[in-house]
Amino acid sequence: MLDVADSIELERPQDKLVRRLCSTLSGYLDKDQVDACVRAYEFGAKAHSGQFRKSGEAYICHPVAVAISLAEIRMDANCIVAAILHDVIEDTGVSKQELAKAFNPEVAELVDAVTKLTKIDSKSHAETQAENVRKMFLAMGKDLRVIMVKLADRLHNMQTLGAMPAEAKRRIARETLDIYAPIANRLGMNNIRHKLELLSFHAMYPRRYNILDNALKKARGNRRKIIDVIESTLKNRISQAKLVCEVSGREKNLYSIYQKMLHKKVSLNDVFDVYAFRIFCDSVDDCYRILGIVHNLYKPIPGKFKDYIALPKANGYQSLHTILIGPFGFPIEIQIRTHEMHRMAESGIAAHWLYKSDDDKNDKFQDRANEWLRDLLEIQQTAGDSLEFIDNLKIDLFPQEVFVFTPKGEIIKMPRGASIIDFAYAVHTDIGNACVSARVDRKLVPLQTQLENGVTVEVITAIWARPNPLWLNYVTTAKARSGIRNYLKNFKQQEAISLGRRLLDKEFQAMHLQLDAIDQSKIKALLKISGKKTLDELLEDIGLGNKMPFLIAKQLTQDDIHAAIRLDDKEQNQRAPLVIKGTEGMVITLAKCCRPIPGDSIIGFFNPGKGIVVHHHDCRNSNDVRKKQTSWLDVEWSQDTTGEFPAELRLEILNQRGSLATVATTISENNSNIENVTVIEQDSRVSVDLITISVKDRVHLAQIMRKLKDLPIVIKITRVKA
Structure with missing residues (x-):
């Protein structure tokens, strides 16, 4: 291989980028690892030869720029190599096997995981993007570096949107704000998140961006003196207490200012008049001591103190937040954290690779990220399709948290507005499926009760319990919503199949036959006529009340399967009644008009799509229905019926x-x-x-x-x- 210094010339943009990449990598990687990255560049440049971006530059510039972003947060050599090669499988003739041979299997797996899905032209753009995100999360479950490459890839795409049509810019920016910026936030990567938000804001609303940016530039001159006075006052008072710290005036994010103006419906002056400062120190003990000092210096605003050190955010963020009334009557927002906490706040999950030599705090953060991914993978396995998964993901990416305790004293983070049902599913899906009520601080409460900070929650379960469709109105978390939908979907289907089989068996018993003894050719012919692929689909239709079991039984026992069947009332009434327990589930329901109970004379009606509705024999509604139609059957209570x-x-x-x-x-x-x-x-x-x-x-x-x-x-x- 050529020496790095000799192999890089300065004529072309890609050569300048590689020189910059090598300079950054040399700060923390060995020479052999840097050489491997250069070899990856040479491999990628050859593979992408003749390909250009819409801006006119050589395509290889894009993956090298992605690699530079990752090098700046000090990702490992394999991740940098994968970033340089992340488009070769999708856009060139290079295969995954060739990559594994040229570099190593780990690089090949990373590149393959980042590669978008292809050959799904029949789907809409939204479905295509949803499939890509879904695949990305599956890969993230195996290796978190996949999302690092993907975020850096998206960042450079946002930085080079200039050549794209306006409509495409807005679409890409909206997707970035909906998915990628929140993922960066969830993984604690605030630096990348703020860049993505700012670029998306500029792409979606260029005029608003420019007006706001110009207004902020004009206002900065007057603010500088006030910031300098407050900063020097804070430094002097903290140094008098013999504490070592750094104080810096914090510039508010343009997109953050815009969001506050939008949602709180306030003017720029009202948002910009909050002066923000960060104080960095060496230890957690110093953080709390500095908090006492600043509260003595300026008057704190009640209810505006947040302790994210004792109770970190879900993305691992730690800091003390307080708002004070400053010397000129303006609010002062102060964040106090250690230097290590600041590194974690900026780099997030990337700090796992950046500071591996530190204590086990990075491992705890890695565990937290993996726990979130495990929940998402569980959700994606039960989601009906990719668009449903994306909806669930968006719910999960925008939490405002409350902290509640289990009876054993464990802290569980929940989004604000979460109910007891959300908590039950957060503990375990099986507990969510079986919950019936709960105790909050030892007092019985209904399942729809919203959780508040600091309460202790004990979930009460029952063996017979099952999720209720109404729960979907009370839940806010993606895991709970996905768990309920999945259970109801599978439960109703299985219940319908089971009921359909029982109803059909009952008809065959009246004919002294068995379903299993019916000629398979007749079953196949009936399935073809009905437009069903399997017998289970037909049984499900019977159980849901869409097809009459008496008619199906007649058709299956006739020589001519196409013959028209007339339902004879007298013959129907002579058949044996269906035995029920009343607790079968959603395909057998008890009518609310007459509320039949065990011991009552009852009658059942087929309600298309819902199954059988059971009425009291003397119910006026049942008499009216019986006069108008014949889709009813005799039912009776089982001798061993239990329940309430x-x-x-x-x-x-x-x-x-x-x-x-x-x-x-x-x-x-x-x-x-x-x-x-x-x-x-x-x-x-x-x-x-x-x-x-x-x-x-x-x-x-x-x-x-x-x-x-x-x-x-x-x-x-x-x-x-x-």
Whole structure:
């Protein structure tokens, strides 16, 4: 190989870039590793020979610029080599095997992971991008350096958007703000995140950017004197306490200023009048001592202190934040952190490679990042498609956190607005699927309760419990939303198949036949006519009420599978009833109009797409439906039915103090719970109430009604059946 100094000439832009790359790499890599990076450049330049970017420069300039960004945060040699070669598999004829042979398998794996998916022209652009992001996260689960290369790649693409059409600029900028900048933030890489946000802001709203930038430049001259006064005051007071520190006035990010103006609906002066400072010291103890000093120097604003050292953010960020009233009446925002915390705040996950010789704090940060990735991989495995995964990812990338405790004292971070259900899924998916209620600080609360900082949460689970579709209205985390959707999707499908098989078996039993004994050719012919690929699909359709089991059984037992089938009421009514327990799930539901319970005479109706709805035999609604259609069947309760079922009572009681409490106590003493109370009518003497209670069966209900009737305050009691 040529010597680095000799091999690099100054005529072409790519040569200048390689010289700069080598200069940066020489600061922390061995000569052999730098030579390997130069060899990668020569390999990539040859592979990309004849390819140019829209700006007119040689294509190889792009991957070298990506490598420079990674070298500035001191990534390892294999990552730099992969960055230089990250487009050769996609854009040239080089294969993954050739890369592994020319360099090493690790480099080949990294390059392959960064490579975009191809040959998906049939999909929309949104689906294509979603697939790419999904693949990237799968690769990140194996090696976090994949996202480093991808972020640096996106950063350089944003820096060179000039040659792109305006519409493409806005689309790429929006995608950057939605996905890549938040990922950089989630991994603690604030330096790259701020650059991506600023470039995206300029690409999306160039006029707003320029107006805001010019206004800030004009305002800076007047502010400089105030900043210098406050900075020198802070340094003097801290040095008097014999503490060593650095103080610097912090320039607010242009995009951050724009976001505050947008969301808080305030003017530039209101945002820009907050003076920001950072104080760097050597130890955590010094951070808290400096905090006391600045609070003594200037008056703190109540409620504006945040301790991210004791409770770090999810991305590992640590610092003390406080806002004070300064000497000129302006707010002063101060961040206090150690030098190590500042390195972590700027480099994030990259600090794992940059400062490997330090203590185990980097490993803890790596573990935190891996934990987040494991959650995302679990979400992507259960997501219906790539667009759903992207929606879940966006939810997860914009958290405002609260900190709650488990009963054992472990701290769990949750996004603001998260409910008990979110917490249950954060602990474990199985706990989320089985949760029924919870105790917050030892008090029973409903599942939709939103979490607050510092509370202790104990989730109560039950073996019979399962997720409810209504939970999707209460959850905010991607993991909970994905877990509920996945469970409901699979559960409903399996329940429908199981019910469909039971219904079809019942029809065949009436004919003294079995489903398994039916000729496979007839089943295949029926599937073809029905447009179904498998028997399970047909059974699912039966279970969901889309097809009548009696008709399907008739078709399968006829010689002519195409013959029209007429459903005979008399023949249908002579068939054996379907035995149910009432707890089968979403494909067998109990009607809310009459609330049937074990022991009642019941009847079932096929509700297309939902399965079977069970009514009380005397329900007026069931009588109306029976007159109009024939999609009903006889059902009866199983002998071993267990569980609790809602029943509705109409009570006329004396309207006096404590009446409702007496009724509630009597119901509780008879092993029942009140689910709902509605006052229908009320005057000075009598109150008419509808009370929904949970009972085991008709015998249990009759026992409760007798006890209530014995109360002196109860005038009349009846069960509501319609």
